[in-house]
Amino acid sequence: MTASSQSGFDFPHAFAVVTSERAATPRTGPSSGCAVGTESLGTQSGSAQPVTQPACTHPRGSQLISTRSISGQPGSIQPVTQPGGTSTPPTRHPRAATGASSSYRILHTVEDNDARFPLASVTKLLSAWAVLTAVEHGLLTLDDAAGPPNSTVRHLLAHASGLPAERGEPIAPPGQRRIYSNYGFELLGDYTATRVGESFQEWIEESVLLPLGMADTDVDGSPAHSGISTVSDLALFAVELLHPTLISPELLAAAATVQFPGLAGILPGYGRQQSNDWGLGVEIRDHKQPHWTGDSFSPRTFGHFGQSGSFLWVDPIADDGAGRAGIFLGAERFGAAHVAGWPTLTNAMRAWQP
Template identity: 60%
Template sequence: MSLQSLALIENWPVPTAAAAVVRADGTVLGSHGPAGRRFPLASVTKPLAAYAVLVAYEEGAIELDEPAGPPGSTVRHLLAHTSGLAFDEHRVTAPPGERRLYSNAGFEQLGDHVAKATEIPFAEYLRQAVLEPLGMAATTLDGGGSPAKDGVSTVEDLARFAAEVQAPRLLDPRTVAEAMTVQYPGTKGVLPGYGHQNPNDWGLGFEIRDGKAPHWTGASSSPRTFGHFGQSGTFLWVDPDAGVACVALADRAFGAWAVEVWPRFTDAVLAEVRG
């Protein structure tokens, strides 16, 4: 099966784009564009980092509800963007659990916390815990960079990760189910690029679509859809009701172009998959 809808990326106003759709068993239903080209992921780094944090949890190196980040915050707060840390500053702007403050700083503190607990630099821990076991040889967190935004990867590699999230082998499926469950329900916040959302639902490192509007996924995406997008023009979503995941990477910064074309693209992919 080759999805004709993936060819829509040729109409995106970007120099280069690549996309793929994958099922839980790893079957790639279609791929378009340079699937082996490495793109900066920006915030699509976060789901990879979160997965490594969850491996550390299952290995017993950390607990989800142990203190981490600012006073009163836990690993769970950091993963769910409710620690109270500012967006890009290690500065507290709200009490933990009160508001959904999307925070790169929070993921950087997560990386530091795991590195201290495991005595392994986070970039290396990510490689050993997630990238290497999944065969993601082209994916790196360069120069010991930020677990929030400094990943580099390919569509081929992220398709492997998207298959793993749908049918976990590295983690207990119950842990992954928890990561895709809304944490601190009813919490308001800003979805970067899309404004205030009430509620602004999030799991453990993964954004949950639910009833958000506007949104970067499609009008036909199920409320259970989860994933992440990045400011470098990248996204990864998993729609459990459709039984597929989609990865798209581009080399143009997120902006009005993405707000316009991404939902139409997703709706076309889902329509073709569902037949």
């Protein structure tokens, strides 16, 4: 059966339905050493003011900032010289060559899972995860000042900094409106680079793509929209969104929780939403109408879509709480056909049984 007969789209595309068979294995590598409960993360709830995240430090935080570099061996890190001249042996991330250690199944695919497509704004999911890994390792905090005056990393991730869609001066104070901003993500990438001691493109490669084994994914330009990837690679990333191995479950929970609740704004392509809810780099479905996911999805569904005509969604309570994800990558820019067809397609993907 062809892709178009199952999805309703007649241009080149591929999609997959992914479910996790079991919880991920414990995170590998050194612990962050940070308290990352909901209080320390400053999770927003109701009209409560943000709670400042306590400073926390990765055991090798200072060395990571000053000496981190990728060697010729995939997933390895160069030796780190400790005070007194001793060296930490090079380490190899155990999942760098083989992909995520979480057990998962691709329930259904259409067309070539290894065909590369532009991600457009789905790139922001990868970029957000790179920022969150830096938070996990104590290299920055969600409440660091970043972006325009009185804005923080949290504001930038949640599209609540007041910055416009593209480069320009703020058009609202931070925390007052939900204004979707590519420019905000570019400033976020710049700030993260100053904290981790290398370019954001190097950091996303090292902190997300290599550990998850995403060999066919590149983010070589803007953190907002430059990504290129495959369904196979995004399936690995989707499992990370279901059962994280690069960040703590508590930090995932914060990412998937509405930040600055109640902010009105425009969901690109779907119009003004009275509560245009976003988490930390992820769009949260909640009760939005209209929406690109169908009416079978739980309010806790989160993800992103892009102007390249691609999406990635995660419904954490699907499949009796095991969670399910869906990926769609296409060769035609987002338009009326996507607005009309995606809700039906996503409903079918969520309900798919092998």
